[in-house]
Amino acid sequence: MDASRALSFFNHILITAGLLLSACVVLSSCNTRDARQENAHGEQPAPDSTVTVYGPYRAVRLPIQKGVKIANPIQLALGPQGVLYATNRTGEVYSLQDSDGDGLEDTAQLYCNVADWGLRSPAGFAHRGDTIFIGTAQQIRAFVDLNRDGQADSSWVFFQDIPNSEHPYEWTSGLAFGPDGWLYAALTTDSWNAAPSPDPKGYRGAILRISPNGRTAERVATGIRSVYGMGFDVQGRLFFADNEGGGNAREELNLLVHNSFYGHNPSKYGPQTTTEPVLALETEMAPSGIEFNRPENDFGGTGGQLFVAFYGPGERWTRGGVGRVHIQQLADGSYSFTEHAVADIPKLSDLAFGQDGALYLAQHGKSDYWYNAIYENEGAFYKLVFDPSITPKPLTARLNVGRPLSSNAIEAGRQLYAERACLGCHSLDENTELLGPNLKDVGRLLSREEILEEIMKPSERIKPSMMGLRITKKEGDVLLGRLVNASEDSLSLMLIGNSIVSVPRSEILHTEDVQKSLMYEGLLNGLSDAEKQALIDYIVSLGN
Known part of the structure; x- marks a missing residue:
């Protein structure tokens, strides 16, 4: 090749490289626009006006009109090839x-329907390569396309070594593969089940590590109660959230410490030191x-x-809503946690980041008392x-300020609280468990x-545990009361008056769930509106 042809060829290479670079810039720009979801006309889809957002985010309701009918979605996760997957309460995985x-x-x-294998409640999702693992009430099943x-x-x-009864709240959830290659899964407690399946290994109410x-x-x-979400951070630490009630004083964010007890259902696991949550969630x-x-x-500056x-x-x-937690490790090895409200959206069951960087949310919606799908779509x-x-909405928009509390109104409410015998069933110290819910910070x-x-x-x-x-x-x-513990040999019932009796199963003819509060109707009969508001003043004043 002579010098002029070589120079021409070299110029051609430079021009081609420049075009490719320009194309990359254009593609990068397109990707940026895609992240903000502009359509073909350069317009962004209108946000859902019913959603309140407290950050620089646009909340768009997905227009899913084709394929599987949405029926109380309970799970959402990023799967193989960066595709988002969800599950219905009715069994479909899609x-x-x-x-x-x-x-x-x-x-x-539709990807599969776990009901085809006689399974229910597909509440857990994880994948390894192209294989998808679905946690159900009865087993964890693997699928591949x-x-x-x-x-x-x-x-x-x-x-499938999972204690399973027909109780609707028994789930296998929070599936996540750890850095060790093992699958971690949470099994919801059986403490509210009067007829739990035999559980000689103590799996239900525990987090399992599966080879x-x-x-x-x-x-x-x-000692976990209802752990639906678990996740590993980039350092390989496993965090999980648990619900208030049954020994849990608050909504919890926990950090896994191997072989620890987390406070729920001590009668099943025996007395031991409780590992406290790292953060009481407040969003x-x-x-x-x-x-x-x-x-x-x-x-929006929330990486990690x-x-x-x-x-x-x-x-x-x-x-319902979305919150975020900024976790920082301090110089002494401890951690600081800062919680922020992100959005108010009712009845969210799960969330996942998509491949494009957007945050997707699954809204469970209305259902019956047992979270079963009884409404169409x-x-x-x-x-x-x-x-x-x-421009984000100010957080003051979501504060429950209410009316100012005067010492006179609080004292009048305190007297009414005593006169109506509220203290006989409700604890105020955040720790004591009585017949009714704890009212500290309600x-x-x-x-x-x-x-x-x-x-x-x-x-x-009525909460399940109540x-x-x-x-x-x-x-x-x-006997009528609230189930405190169920074992293979007996049921422990908290009666009105907060006394606990243990009834041997050999003495029981039958049991029946009572979907009616143990607090009697008409508790405030005879009170004026001013007196009712004074009682509420006192209850509100019990907060931190």
Whole structure:
């Protein structure tokens, strides 16, 4: 090749490289726009006006109209090839697809249905390579899509040594592969079940560590209540969230310390030192899914931070939200935790970061008392997209300020609290467990209106752990109270007056759940509106 042709060829290479570089810049720009979800016309989709956001984020409800019908989604996770997967309470496992390329998923493509194997409650999801692991009430089952058509065509039992009854709250959740290659899973407590399955290994109410082949399992933590979300940070530490109640004074964020006891159901595991939560979560009630943002995903300066979905209290259908926790390790090896509210969205069951860096949210929606799907097409999915042009709403917008509290009103309420015998069933010290819920700091969890409604209509909404149980003994005696503990040999019942009796199963004719509050109706009959408000003043004043 002569010098002129070589120079020409070299110039051609430079021009081509420049075009490629320009293309990369354009593609990078496109990716940036995609992260903010601009459509083909350069417009951003309108945010959902019912959602309140406290950060620079645009909350968009996904227009899923095709494929699997949404039926109370209970799980959401990033799966093989960066595809998002979700599960319905009714058993379907499906991927979320963007069929028209506008940046918003609009199709739910069926991957499998665990009901086909007689399984229920697909509340756990993890994947290793192309294999997907689904945690159900009865077993953890593995699935794989061999021909890459989007549907599982092969499956097998990965782990099934799970105590299982027909109680609807018994889940296998929080599935996560650890740095050691083992699968970690949480088994919901059986403490509220009057007829639990035999559990000689103490698996239910524990976190298990399962070998890569599924043949070996060991308990790594006990005394958990309802751990739905678990996640490893970049340092390989496992965090998990647990719900208030049954010995848990607050909504908890916990750090796994191997072979530790976390406070719930001590009668099952024996007296021992309780490992305290690292943080009492305050964004909302009932934490569900948790996930660490990837360190490289800026998402408004939150790389590496923990995001938490909250279901909200019971059947209050307008409650729920998203929070984030900034975790920092200090020079002395301890940790600091700072919690921030991100958004108020009702009844969230899970959340996951998508491959594009946006935060996806699964909204469970309305259901029956047992979280079963009884409404048509109930539930939804949201996409939270970083948008620096948005001015966040001030956090003061969500503070439950209420009316000013005077010492006279508080003292009048204190007297009414005593006269109506509230102190006979409700503890105020955050630790003592009596017949009714602990009222310490309840004013932070519920509004004044919600507290009054709980008193006026005590059977309208009942927490699972507060449900009544009627025991009919063979000799004819009938006992009514709250189940405290169930073993293979006996049931322990807390009766009105806070006395606990142990009833041998050999003496029991039958048991019956009582979906009615143990607090009697008409507790405030005869009180004026001013007196009722004074009582609420006192209850609200019990907060920190």
